[in-house]
Amino acid sequence: MxxxxxxxxxxxxxxxxxxxxxxxxxxxxxxxxxxxxxxxxxxxxxxxxxxxxxxxxxxxxxxxxxxxxxxxxxxFGADTGVTPWPPLLNSLGASFFSTVLVLLLALPAAYALSIRRVRKWTDVMFFFLSTKMLPVVAGLLPVYLFAKNAGMLDNIWLLVLLYTSMNLPIAVWMMQSFLADIPVSVIEAAQVDGARLPTVLARVVAPMAAPGIAATALICFIFSWNELLFARVLTGVVAQTAPVFLTGFVTSQGLFLAQLCAASVVVSLPVLAAGYAAQDKLVQGLSLGAVK
Structure with a gap:
């Protein structure tokens, strides 16, 4: 050889x-x-x-x-006795519940726009995108008047509704691209076996699109956690969120830089923890559909 x-x-x-x-x-x-x-x-x-x-x-x-x-x-109020836990819990509650609502609404909407497409679905997608073209500050006065007349000022559930409406268009756009990669034959097989729409969404679509759902949920959670304008104007003491609490370190006496940085580090930890816990699914979700 x-x-x-x-x-x-x-x-x-x-x-x-x-x-x-x-x-x-x-x-x-x-x-x-x-x-x-x-x-x-x-x-x-x-x-x-x-x-x-x-x-x-x-x-x-x-x-x-x-x-x-x-x-x-x-x-943490060692000198003043002012505790940051209520604002932190308010931010956590508003971000969590709004993210859950966004996912519950965005999943069937994305299903209708990607797998079982409705008529003129591109016009529907453009409508969702157009809702993000209005500056947030332009809708601040009408929202404030509505909240005042409805008796919902300084109410955490008002923030949940606002954050849901703000993040829903982004979630639909993201999840529509994720669900478009799911084989229709798998869904048709489940329907042949007698699965109805809620079962298809919960047991077929959601597990297959789990990375995309995780990426969407994390982004919506971050947007809700970091929102300041509506929380600053529409809340006072009861529903004050963590970003509003941070502004209290900028006073007429000066800028307490070390305290502000310490507060910023603590407020950033929940988002960092959520991103670290979901980093594998986040990478999969953001890269899903990149290679055809």
């Missing part, structure tokens, strides 16, 4: 290989630099939250100042 000899690469091939390696290394370093640039503000916020107010307010900032937890103690 004779063994085939592999010809040695030519000088031009070796040069091309070296250039490809250098290009790959440069792109890798550029990606690391871009990632660090995106993470640097968050890391700086975390470092500032561990400094005393006097060190956090210096210009330029004192990078190697002594570390302390005074900012976190002040945020």
């Amino acid at each position: 004779t063994t085939a000899t592999v010809p040695a690469p030519t000088p031009s091939a070796r040069g091309a290989l070296r250039r490809a390696k250098r290009r790959s290394t440069a792109l890798g370093l550029l990606a690391w630099a871009a990632g660090l640039a995106f993470c640097l503000p968050a890391l700086w916020m975390l470092l500032t939250s561990l400094h005393a107010e006097s060190d956090a307010a210096t210009n330029p900032p004192s990078l190697f100042a002594p570390l302390t937890l005074d900012g976190y103690r002040a945020f």
Whole structure:
């Protein structure tokens, strides 16, 4: 048996290989630099939250100042007795319930627009998109007057309804693209076996579109958690949310930078925890349908 000899690469091939390696290394370093640039503000916020107010307010900032937890103690009311738990729970409740409502409404709507398409479904999709073209501040006065006349000011359920209406168009658009990749034959087989529409949605469509649903739910949760304008205008004390609570650290006495950074870190933790828990399904959902 004779063994085939592999010809040695030519000088031009070796040069091309070296250039490809250098290009790959440069792109890798550029990606690391871009990632660090995106993470640097968050890391700086975390470092500032561990400094005393006097060190956090210096210009330029004192990078190697002594570390302390005074900012976190002040945020949790160790000195003033003002606890952040009611605003945090309000944000959690409004974000959770609005996300659940969005998913319950968006799943059948996306099913009708992708699998069992209604007539002129493209016009329906454009209508959903057009609802996001109006600036939020333009609808603030009518919403405020409605809430005032209905006696719903400073009510957490008003925020649930508003967040649901704000996130529903985005959810329908996202889930429509996810559900469009589900084979129709699988749904038809379930219907032949006697499954009705609620059963098809719950036991066939939802499990197959789980990554897309998780991605949609996480994005809607983040949008609801971070919303400030409506919460600032329509709530007071009872339904105050975490972003509104953060604005209390900017007072006429000055900007308490260390306390504000500590509060921002704590308020960011639920979103980070949710993203970390759903990161595998989030990546699958956001990349679903990218390769046909």
